[in-house]
Amino acid sequence: KNEVEQSPQNLTAQEGEFITINCSYSVGISALHWLQQHPGGGIVSLFMLSSGKKKHGRLIATINIQEKHSSLHITASHPRDSAVYICAVRVRGSARQLTFGSGTQLTVLP
């Protein structure tokens, strides 16, 4: 079983919908990252958080340390949000490398 589990694996939404992607992890962590990988392949860091909530534009990321769970929300989704969203954690005591979830493929239809 992977230490980081994401759901759903695939998500199709209509433009304008509110989207939630979930991430659960089974280990102690020092930080959690949300990454975006576009069809062209490049990976961009969206958020890094260790507690609470962060917001950037239409993106919101939350984390509940006690429940070992994080969510990524996209408000007013747009076709350009179509990408793979990846949750990754830095396991406590494991230096700085990341352990990744398997990703969520999001497709937003116009």
Place this chain on the structure above:
Amino acid sequence: DTAVSQTPKYLVTQMGNDKSIKCEQNLGHDTMYWYKQDSKKFLKIMFSYNNKELIINETVPNRFSPKSPDKAHLNLHINSLELGDSAVYFCASSGTSGYNEQFFGPGTRLTVL
């Protein structure tokens, strides 16, 4: 002004060959990483390295070796390439603090024939 760059972007080679992928970062970071993304898009750490220590994922074959000529570069050397090495390889870097985000290179798609 690219933050993390990798060359080449595509690499096609025959089984048994030795090849290198170069990575450079101009962010002044002191820690660099190599990740492998398999055909199912799953990312996995291969190495993390700063001036003081190299941490190797124990699942990485010793045909793979990182070489760091200086703090801004971490190259990946692969000996005796195998079909299963075909993947996309990403370089990344981060700063000293344990809470710094990582910046990724554009990836190198390696195809072994």
